[in-house]
Amino acid sequence: MNLKLGDKVRFVNENLEGFITSMKDKITVGVTIEDDFEIPVLASELVKIEFTDQKKTEETDNKDIKPKVSTNPLGVYLAYDRRSENVMDIKIHNNLSDKVLMVCYEKDKDVFRLKKQAQIERNDTLDLGSLDLEKFDKWPQMLFQFIFIDNISIKPSDPKTLTFRTNAKEFHQNLKFCFFLQRQAYVYRLDESLSKIDFEQLKLKDFNEQPEKPLDLNAKPDSVVDLHYEKLVAKGLYAEDRTALQMEVFTKSLEAAYTNRMEGIIFIHGVGNQYLKNKIRTYLVKHKDIVNHFEDADMLKFGGGATYVKLK
Numbered sequence: 596m597n598l599k600l601g602d603k604v605r606f607v608n609e610n611l612e613g614f615i616t617s618m619k620d621k622i623t624v625g626v627t628i629e630d631d632f633e634i635p636v637l638a639s640e641l642v643k644i645e646f647t648d649q650k651k652t653e654e655t656d657n658k659d660i661k662p663k664v665s666t667n668p669l670g671v672y673l674a675y676d677r678r679s680e681n682v683m684d685i686k687i688h689n690n691l692s693d694k695v696l697m698v699c700y701e702k703d704k705d706v707f708r709l710k711k712q713a714q715i716e717r718n719d720t721l722d723l724g725s726l727d728l729e730k731f732d733k734w735p736q737m738l739f740q741f742i743f744i745d746n747i748s749i750k751p752s753d754p755k756t757l758t759f760r761t762n763a764k765e766f767h768q769n770l771k772f773c774f775f776l777q778r779q780a781y782v783y784r785l786d787e788s789l790s791k792i793d794f795e796q797l798k799l800k801d802f803n804e805q806p807e808k809p810l811d812l813n814a815k816p817d818s819v820v821d822l823h824y825e826k827l828v829a830k831g832l833y834a835e836d837r838t839a840l841q842m843e844v845f846t847k848s849l850e851a852a853y854t855n856r857m858e859g860i861i862f863i864h865g866v867g868n869q870y871l872k873n874k875i876r877t878y879l880v881k882h883k884d885i886v887n888h889f890e891d892a893d894m895l896k897f898g899g900g901a902t903y904v905k906l907k
Contacts, residue, residue, distance in 0.1 A: 598615055598624055598638050598641065598643060599615065599618075599729060600615055600616065600617075600618065600728075600729075600731055600732070600763060601614065601615065601728045601729075601731055601763070601766075601767075602614070602615045602643050602644075603643070603644040604626060604641040604642060604643055604644060605641065605642045605643075605644055606626075606636070606640065606641060606642075607640045607641065607642060608640060609870075609873070610869075610873075611628055611869065611870060612628070612644070613626040613627050613628040613634075613767075614626065614627055614763075614767035614770075616633055616763040616764050616767065617633065617763070619635055622637055622638055622639070623635050623636065623637055623638065624636060624638055624641070626641070627763075627764050627767055627768075628869075628870055633764065634838070634870065645680075667690055667774045667775070668690070668774065668784075669690055669691050670690060670691055670784045670785075670786050670787070671687070671688070671689055671690070671691050671695060671741060671784070671785045671786040672687070672688045672690070672773075672775065672782055672783065672784055672785065673685065673686070673687055673759070673782070673783045673785050674686045674688065674773050674775070674776060674780040674781065674782045674783075675726075675766075675780060675781040676773075676776055676778075676780045677728075677780070678725065680728075681727055681728045681729050682725050682726075682727065682728070683725060683726045683727075683728055683781075684722065684724075684725045685722070685723035685724055685725065685726065686720050686721065686722060686723065686775075686776065686780075687699075687715065687720065687721045687723055687785075688715075688718075688719070688720045688721075688775040689715040689716065689717055689718070689719055689721075690717065690718060690775070691717075691743060691786055692717065692743040692744055692745050692752065693716075693717050693744055693745045693746050694714055694715065694716055694717070694743075694744040695714070695715045695741055695742070695743055695744070696713075696714055696741070696742040696744065697711070697712065697713055697714075697715055697721070697739065697740070697741055698711075698712045698739070698740040699711045699712070699723060699737060699738070699739055699740075700737065700738040700739075701735040701736070701737055701738075702735050702736040702737070702738070703735060707738050710723070710724070710737070711723055711724075718775075720775055720776075731763065731766075734760070734761075735760075736758055736759070736760040737758070737759045737760065738756070738757070738758045738759070739755075739756070739757055739758075739759060739785060740754065740755070740756045741754060741755045741756075741785070741786065742754045743755075743786075755785075755786060757785065759783070759785065761783070766781055767781075769781045769782055769783060813847070813851060814851065815851060815852070815855040815857070816848040816851050816852055816855075816857075816860060818857070818859075818860060818861060819860075819861045819863065819901075820844065820845070820848045820860065820861070820862050820863065821863040822841045822844060822845060822862055822863055822864050822865075822871065823863065823865060824837045824840070824841065827840060827841070827844060832844065838870070838871060838874070841864075841871055842871075842874060842875075842878075845862055845875055845878070846878065848860065848862070849862075849882075849885070849904065850885075852904075852906060853885045853906050853907075857906060858905065858906065859903060859904060859905045859906060860903075860904050860906070861892045861897075861901050861902070861903050861904075862875060862901060862902050862904065863892075863897065863900060863901040864900060864901065864902065865900045866898055866899050866900040872902065875902060876889065876902065879902075879904060884907075885906060885907055886904060886905070886906065886907065887905040887906060887907045888905050889902055889903060889904045889905070890902070890903055891903070
């Protein structure tokens, strides 16, 4: 099968879908699913979802989504709208100020060249041209300059300048319902600034604090084990294969819980990560010698992102 970067694919043996975000070798590709997990998969185990099929699915999904859009979110947005299998139209939409004066440059051999200058009225969408999805890795960096104009304002907004370039994982994470196109597109908000809260938290951080104690997988585990990769890194565990590390922590914690005669244990795997959740539950089904039963942990506390395991 001729697969390429950006293709949407379906797993043959699992109920999963994702986008191809890397080419590992001649027979293996990297597929990014929900929660930004990239999985190495044999190309022979994937089925490409044709663009025409995606459009039909999106049209069906949008029938359910559209009535839920009661108010449009504020902001200046950039959207990549898929016109065909490989052509992406670029759109800029103003839903922030009465007018936005915009200048857009494209970087070409270390020089920024003017691409477009325009005035965008409130609720208007501007066409910025198109790009070839097959040449994703060669898409140019863009630089935007915005001046926000309101007829009446207590305090006029400061002008904004930003450079913009996306990568494959981030790009496919941003596939969502686009309110101004009324269909699925790859959407970014351009007017947001770095939150001041981040700086305040940085000021309050105690840089003399001791790092978390490394996790001992042979000791009696806590009653709740968080399998999010960043949590494992904070406890001194690292691995290039994130899912393999998560499964190792899960299996050893489960065995240690059983050895230490714990009644039960909760594993946090995340809400959107069906891949990890399915692997965990497949493992539990095959180990009835130590597992009495398992179920979703407290929905109010974990929101469906954790599994409670009762041990024998």
